[in-house]
Amino acid sequence: MDHRMIVQLDKISKSYPEGSDNKRREIFNDLSLSIQTGQSVSVVGPSGCGKSTLLNIIGTLDSPDSGEVEVCGSNISNLNDKGLSALRADKIGFVFQSHHLLPQISVIENVILPNLASSSPLEQSECSNTAIQLLESVGMSDHAHKMPSEISGGEMQRVAVVRSMINSPELLLADEPTGALDRERSEELIALLLHLCDEHNTGLILVTHDVKTASRMERNLAFEGTSIVEV
Ligand SMILES: Nc1ncnc2c1ncn2[C@@H]1O[C@H](COP(=O)(O)OP(=O)(O)OP(=O)(O)O)[C@@H](O)[C@H]1O
Ligand SMILES: [Mg+2]
Helix, strand or coil, X not given: CCCCEXXXXXXXXXXXECCCCCCEEEEEEEEEEXXXXXXXXXXXXXXXXXXXXXXXXXXXXXXXXXXXXXXXXXXXXXCCHHHHHHHHHHHEEEECCCCCCCCCCCHHHHHHHHHHCCCCCCCHHHHHXXXXXXXXXXXXXXXXXXXXXXXXXXXXXXXXXXXXXXXXXXXXXXXXXXXXCCHHHHHHHHHHHHHHHHHHCCEEEEECCCHXXXXXXXXXEEEECCEEEEC
C-alpha cells in the first residue's frame, strides 16, 4: 500500500444489467487509477458515462464487480459495513449537485451534523467554533442560525461545502457541486473548494461538465469509453 496515494484503483470493472436479456452495460473495464494525497482532480465525460459511479466507488457507497479499491489507506474489501461507515464519516467528505441540507435544523446545525457520526467527535464548543470558522470562511457566519429555507440556493451550496469539511476529511468527493449555480457563483464556489482543500491538504475529486472549471484542478481526467484518460 502506497501511503502517498489517497486513492488507488487496481483493475476495477463494473457493469450494470441492460434491457431484458442477460445483456450488461460495461461502465469500466480493468480501470486503474492512482490519486496522490492532497491532489485536486477533475473528471469530465458525457452524461451516463460513469462519473457518479466512479465517485460512488471511491466513496465506498458502491463497489466494483472486480478489482481492488484502496481509499485513505484502507483496502475496502477488508472492511465490514461498520468499517466502511467509519471510513466515510472520518475521512471522506461528500458534496452533491443539490445541497441535501436538512430543512428542519439551522445552518450551523447542518454543518455540525457529520461530526456526530465521526468516530472521534469534537467536544461541543470546539465543534461550534470550527463550524463558525468554516462558515466565516465562506462568508456565511451571519447566517449560522437561519434555517435553510431562509437562505438562497447558492448560499445553501456554500453551507454544503463547509459541512463536507467539518471532519477535516482526507478526501473530498464533489459531484457537479456547481450544477445549480450561475457562472459567477460557481466560480466562487470552486475557488472556495480549492482554498479549503489546499488549507487542509484534502484531496479533491470534482465531477463537472464545465471545461473551465475542470481546468482549475491540478489534474484532468476524461472518460473515453470504458477507460479514463489524462487530458
Ligand atoms: N443502480 C444502477 N442500475 C443500473 N444502471 C445504473 C445504475 N446506476 C447507474 N447506472 C447506469 O450506469 C451508467 C453510468 O451512470 P452514472 O450515474 O455513473 O453516469 P454519469 O456519468 O454520472 O452521468 P451524469 O453526467 O448524467 O450524471 C448510466 O448508463 C446509468 O444508467
Ligand atoms: Mg452523475
